[in-house]
Amino acid sequence: MQTIVDALASIVGTAHVLTGADAAPYAVDWEERPQGEPIAVARPGTTAEVAAIMRLANETRTPVVPISGNTSLAGGTAAKGAILLSMARMNAIRDIHPSARTAVVEAGAILSSIHDAVAEHGLIFPLFFGARGSAMIGGALSTNAGGSNVVRYGNTRDLCLGIEAVLPTGEVVDLMRKLHKDNSGYDLRHLLIGAEGTLGVITAAVLKLHPAPLAHATAMLAVENVNDALGLLNQLQRRTGGAVQAFEYMPRAYIDAHLERFPDAREPFSESHAINILLEIATTRPDEAQPGNDGQTPIAAHLEAALGALFEDGKLIDAVVAQNETQRAEMWARREAAAEVCRLHDPIIVNDIAVPLDQMQTLLDQIAAIIAAHDPDALDITVGHLGDGNLHFSCWPSTEDTAVHDVIHSEVEQATIDLGGSFSAEHGIGTHKRDSMTKHKNPGALAAMRAIKTALDPNGILNPGKVLPDA
Amino acid sequence: MQTIVDALASIVGTAHVLTGADAAPYAVDWEERPQGEPIAVARPGTTAEVAAIMRLANETRTPVVPISGNTSLAGGTAAKGAILLSMARMNAIRDIHPSARTAVVEAGAILSSIHDAVAEHGLIFPLFFGARGSAMIGGALSTNAGGSNVVRYGNTRDLCLGIEAVLPTGEVVDLMRKLHKDNSGYDLRHLLIGAEGTLGVITAAVLKLHPAPLAHATAMLAVENVNDALGLLNQLQRRTGGAVQAFEYMPRAYIDAHLERFPDAREPFSESHAINILLEIATTRPDEAQPGNDGQTPIAAHLEAALGALFEDGKLIDAVVAQNETQRAEMWARREAAAEVCRLHDPIIVNDIAVPLDQMQTLLDQIAAIIAAHDPDALDITVGHLGDGNLHFSCWPSTEDTAVHDVIHSEVEQATIDLGGSFSAEHGIGTHKRDSMTKHKNPGALAAMRAIKTALDPNGILNPGKVLPDA
Structure with a gap:
């Protein structure tokens, strides 16, 4: 019988299937936490190859985990026992249309490459965050990444006009339109954006560009x-x-x-x-x-x-x-040194949270009270995107007692929810925040998400165990 | 056995169930085209009443058609043999938060009422189109309405931070968050916006406001x-x-x-x-x-x-x-006289189309050639939102021959598609453009839409026959 690895090789070529030591670097995330070892890393070069891999996976009930720049902060690409589908080879910046202010890119294009390519035309693709030198647009779309310029230009979803994705069944959804208005059926683009690769593998996108500031x-x-x-x-x-x-x-x-x-x-x-x-x-x-x-x-x-x-x-x-x-x-x-500064101290308690703009001061007051109650000597070095109501709560506890860490984390999260906020502002759910989904997400919304996941991925093979908590 | 009308009355009260002559005005659309008579018009006053109606309808397999301002141009609220669910009583502007620049409104709030309410705070809700004096926000969200200021502020979906909707099963999805960043699961808000009331009944929303120009x-x-x-x-x-x-x-x-x-x-x-x-x-x-x-x-x-x-x-x-x-x-x-000017002549051939901005001149050239080929004496009075690549193609043919009208309509549509455009820019699909969905929408996208519709509305009771063509 043909193995999965052989079958993958027949689709993408032997050179583009990595196993063993070659695949090992993919078993840790950006923060060097172990993620579990994949069956193999497959590196398709075309959308048709992605589709063939998905059909293979669907028929053989093999889990597939898409990965682009591997800069997830939420465990979104943990791939133990799965085919790790690397988008790195599909990195073309296919077209730039300066007068229409659009760019057509493949999912593996690195953000800073896109920035450089459009700069030649006096334009910007205004998605800027620390990891822009290795993060790829496919991952940024899949997680609806935010960053430092959201107050002006919006999140990643606001910068995307069109999309192409391969569904878990291998069917290709081609919505590569360069349009500012297109009311022709359900907005699958926005459904796939932010779905963290659990509903489809984003393979290409039409990006919206802006004039470069002078x-x-x-x-x-x-x-x-x-x-x-x-x-x-x-x-x-x-x-x-x-x-x-x-x-x-x-x-x-x-x-x-x-x-x-x-x-x-x-x-x-x-x-x-x-x-x-x-x-x-x-x-x-x-x-x-x-x-x-x-x-x-x-x-x-x-x-x-x-x-x-x-x-x-x-x-x-x-x-x-x-x-x-x-x-x-x-x-x-x-x-921008925030990520590096945070590493000065271990352990660290973190929450990626957002509240309505007029609730920010109340949230900060409540965070101070929570710390005072549980670990008054802890140091709160929270930075954030104030214009978006988004805080990256970061606290260096004075104790090694994980029970204290957990109570601070969970009370900060609860305070956020009580103020009408979100327990996941811009980093996504991945594997890390599934419990928070169970605790805090509206039950009607969770039920609808599960129904959609089952409808599009009946065999549950695409990025399983991410985003949605077990029922 | 209790009739549907009795059951509706027990939910919303007898005074809020209209039948016979009282319901007759609802059997024509904004352009006075007959839409078919509903079983009854139900006018719920709360989200709980909407949910009770949906549970009743789902259990009894009775179609439900949501309606707000009845200004659809696409037959989106045709309700023959259905419960017509009027959102008109749920018209509260619940809260305005000037410093956070958000407003919380119910689905039946009329656009111009929202405009007036936020103006007192030096703010605007920048969704402007001709029907703003009767169109309600629920319908504007359900159709992702466009209008004259999209080039600056985006479509309706770009002006909505949070949403509440009742699913076909009666389950309430509460996503009434006033947040600029919220990556916690699939974006059901964007899925419900633009779904033309076929996936859920939008009952309330959090709107994003902008400072009023001086x-x-x-x-x-x-x-x-x-x-x-x-x-x-x-x-x-x-x-x-x-x-x-x-x-x-x-x-x-x-x-x-x-x-x-x-x-x-x-x-x-x-x-x-x-x-x-x-x-x-x-x-x-x-x-x-x-x-x-x-x-x-x-x-x-x-x-x-x-x-x-x-x-x-x-x-x-x-x-x-x-x-x-x-x-x-x-x-x-x-x-703004365009709608009135168009009525000067009957028949009229219309298409609500969009192309990439850098294809507009080519599209206009092709439209001229199509008219020259089929009816050189026809008058093309097309207006449009040029900044969005959106034309409201409007042509007064010189002939009564509907075969000529049809060929012009369909060739303009095909030219639009061939230029990477959309056959439905901002008016939606409703009943009028289902054939175009079959002809022009990507098959992978159509299949995914059908799967989602079935997942959320297993009995097919919510606004049946709209948006999706028969398989």
């Missing part, structure tokens, strides 16, 4: 509390015509931890503040981007004027505007 | 061809920082027809042009909205400067900027 104005802001910050954000949005690209939260404890990790870094302000915000606005307007005689761009002058007015209102307690690209880079380096 | 600048533009228009649009987007709110297409034949219907109206330009575009930009920036000594706002001056530069490039052949609110209203009245 100039940025970047600042560090300090406020008394997050309600003031929301007021500031709304004022800045009005005063800049919606030009805010990033509005990122860093508490004092994070600034301290950053300085510990990077001793050559500088304090953001001459004084120390409890709440530090990285603000960036950007413009595509030539008249706002051309530096004046003083070397300052009109957009930077406009930002300084807006901040001056807000300062007089008393809501803003300190502000520093980057005077050049070096200072801008310094501000971003501080924020 | 000033508009509106102009009529004339160009040689639509490729030039696309270049203009891209230039204007860059030069205004993405402030374009509307970019609407009107050909010469439409201008003539408009003048025929409204003899007191004026020509848009002193000279006659083949391609006329209504452009509007808007600003929330106080510094751009304050009129100067000459009475002109900076945004209007900025637009005039931008148009001046484009004129010198030779892509723009004429332009008139509205000098006051009256002139702005006149420009909009010309465009």
Whole structure:
């Protein structure tokens, strides 16, 4: 009898089926946690090959786990005993249409490659996060990745016009349309985006591009509390015509931890503040981007004027505007070091949570109370995308007692839910948050998700054990 | 045995079940086409009542057709022999959260009521189309309605953060979250939006609001061809920082027809042009909205400067900027009269189509060739949302021969598909376009839609005969 490995080789070629030591690197995730060993790693080169693999898997009831950049933070690609379907070879950037502002890409295209390719046309694909040098668009779509510019451009799903995917049965869904309006039946695109590869394998997409900003104005802001910050954000949005690209939260404890990790870094302000915000606005307007005689761009002058007015209102307690690209880079380096700063301490308690914008201060207050109640010496170094209501709760406990870690984690999650929030803002469910799905997801929604999963994947072979908890 | 009508009365109260003459007005659509008579019209007042009706219908295998403002253009609410579920009583605007820029509304809330309610807070819900005085948000969500501001704010689905719906089994899906990031399982919100009430009855939603513009600048533009228009649009987007709110297409034949219907109206330009575009930009920036000594706002001056530069490039052949609110209203009245102008002539051939932005000129050329081939004396008065690649093809044939009408309709549709377009841009499928689904929708996508429909509505009772063609 032909083995699965032989059958895979007959589809993609022997060179593109990895087993044993060759497959071993795929058995750990990005954070080097063991994920279990796959049967084999298959590296298809075409959508037809993906479809053939899915038909094989469906007929033989063999689990398939799609993987692109392997930068999941939620165990979304654990593949013990499964065919690991690597999209890495399908990495073409097929077409860029500058006047229509679209790009046609394959699932294995790396984000930074897409960024580079569209930059040549004065355009951006505005999906930016730390792992952009290895994350692939297929994974970003499958997890509906967020990042630092969601406040301006939306999540990954908002940047995708068309999609192609292979269903668990091997059927190809071709919705590769470059359209801004297409009301022709159920929106399968949005169903497949964010499904974490459990409903279909995304093989290609049409991306929506935006004009590249000609100039940025970047600042560090300090406020008394997050309600003031929301007021500031709304004022800045009005005063800049919606030009805010990033509005990122860093508490004092994070600034301290950053300085510990990077001793050559500088304090953001001459004084120390409890709440530090990285603000960036950007413009595509030539008249706002051309530096004046003083070397300052009109957009930077406009930002300084807006901040001056807000300062007089008393809501803003300190502000520093980057005077050049070096200072801008310094501000971003501080924020983007978060993953590295977090690794300074083990254990760490983390939650990727979101609440309505007007509930952020209440959530922060409740988090402080939870920590005070269970581990008052713990250090809360939570950073977040304040403009999206999204916190990456990160807490260094003072104790090794995992019962304490668990209670903090679960009370922070419950506080989030009680404020109308989500226990999974942008990292997805994977294997890590299935219990939270059981506890917190609306039962009617869970039942509908299960019905859809069964309808599209009757044999349960595609990325089993992810997203949906056992019934 | 209790009849369906009695059972409905026991759920919603006798006063809220209409039959016979009381139900008759519901048996015609907005364009006064007969839709078939329902068994009864039920007017629930709560989500629990909707759920009880769905359970009754599911147990008794009685079709249910949800209806809100009855402004469908696609026969989406034809209800012969069905319970017609009117959402009109569930019209509360429950909450507005100005700082978080969200509104919580029930499905029966009329669009213009939502507009008025949020205006008090300096905010807009930017979904604008002709029927806004009677269309309800439940229907707008169910059809993912478009309109005139999609180029800036997106379609209805882009303006919805959370949703509540009752599934065909009576189960309630509660996803009423006011979140900008929520990756917790499959995106049922986007699946229910645009499903035209065939997968669930939308009962409430969380809407995303935007700051109200403080000033508009509106102009009529004339160009040689639509490729030039696309270049203009891209230039204007860059030069205004993405402030374009509307970019609407009107050909010469439409201008003539408009003048025929409204003899007191004026020509848009002193000279006659083949391609006329209504452009509007808007600003929330106080510094751009304050009129100067000459009475002109900076945004209007900025637009005039931008148009001046484009004129010198030779892509723009004429332009008139509205000098006051009256002139702005006149420009909009010309465009918004389209539905009324179309009624001047019967028969009319219509297609609601979209193509990629860079294929618009080719599509217009092909449409001209199709008309020339089959009915050279026909008058093409197509208007459209050029910024979205969306044309409302409208043609007055010179012949009564329906075979000619059909061939023009079907060749325009085929040309659209061949250019990578959609046969249904923003009006939906309803009953009218099911044949086009069969002809043009990707078979893999159709199969997946059918599987999802069966999974969520195993007895096929919710809005049967809509969207999906018979297998």
